[in-house]
Amino acid sequence: DAGVIQSPRHEVTEMGQEVTLRCKPISGHNSLFWYRQTMMRGLELLIYFNNNVPIDDSGMPEDRFSAKMPNASFSTLKIQPSEPRDSAVYFCASSPSAGFNQPQHFGDGTRLSIL
Amino acid sequence: DQQVKQNSPSLSVQEGRISILNCDYTNSMFDYFLWYKKYPAEGPTFLISISSIKDKNEDGRFTVFLNKSAKHLSLHIVPSQPGDSAVYFCAANPTGNQFYFGTGTSLTVIP
Numbered sequence: 001d002a003g004v005i006q007s008p009r010h011e012v013t014e015m016g017q018e019v020t021l022r023c024k025p026i027s028g029h030n031s032l033f034w035y036r037q038t039m040m041r042g043l044e045l046l047i048y049f050n051n052n053v054p055i056d057d058s059g060m061p062e063d064r065f066s067a068k069m070p071n072a073s074f075s076t077l078k079i080q081p082s083e084p085r086d087s088a089v090y091f092c093a094s095s096p097s098a099g100f101n102q103p104q105h106f107g108d109g110t111r112l113s114i115l
Numbered sequence: 116d117q118q119v120k121q122n123s124p125s126l127s128v129q130e131g132r133i134s135i136l137n138c139d140y141t142n143s144m145f146d147y148f149l150w151y152k153k154y155p156a157e158g159p160t161f162l163i164s165i166s167s168i169k170d171k172n173e174d175g176r177f178t179v180f181l182n183k184s185a186k187h188l189s190l191h192i193v194p195s196q197p198g199d200s201a202v203y204f205c206a207a208n209p210t211g212n213q214f215y216f217g218t219g220t221s222l223t224v225i226p
Contacts, residue, residue: 042121
């Protein structure tokens with residue numbers, strides 16, 4: 001079974017550039033989550049979707065961050081313009097349904113470096 | 116504010132001995148707890164969970180204990196194996212809402 005697929009695995013870009021991270025959740029999963037991992041704060045939830053609808057985006061750090069889920073099999077996280085402090089590993093996760101005590105399944109992450 | 120805390124960033128244990136990883140939480144509304152294991156360059160993978168109606172859940176070498184009055188949970192690995200070397204995250208979930216993750220504990224099992 002295919003797990004959560006994220007692309008790219010690594011992204012290095014200069015500050016000010018637009019960055020787009022992509023995620024394909026596990027087929028049949030209704031909930032999708034975007035996390036950012038840093039040494040100081042561990043795994044922080046940025047936003048999550050249920051049935052393609054954003055439910056909670058309170059973790060999105062600034063207006064420079066936006067996320068979309070146009071259909072059940074695809075989501076993007078965009079940073080525009082990017083800044084060096086955005087450098088982190090970004091994970092996407094999916095679960096059969098949010099809020100029903102279901103473990104989340106994570107992708108392998110995108111390591112983002114903003115120079 | 117970290118609602119889920121893992122105060123030990125790292126832990127080293129000899130192969131065959133017990134590994135005990137600890138986690139504290141602040142929100143009494145949390146009712147479902149999980150442990151994830153993460154290898155370098157991979158995403159976290161689900162390891163074991165426990166509901167607040169229980170105080171213990173066991174799966175092979177892995178046991179999670181929950182002390183609701185102390186708002187504390189722990190993961191016991193017995194016996195520890197070199198392949199258990201990874202970063203372990205605990206997470207907590209109030210029903211119907213998001214998961215809150217700790218900052219992780221890096222476990223090294225020494226052969």
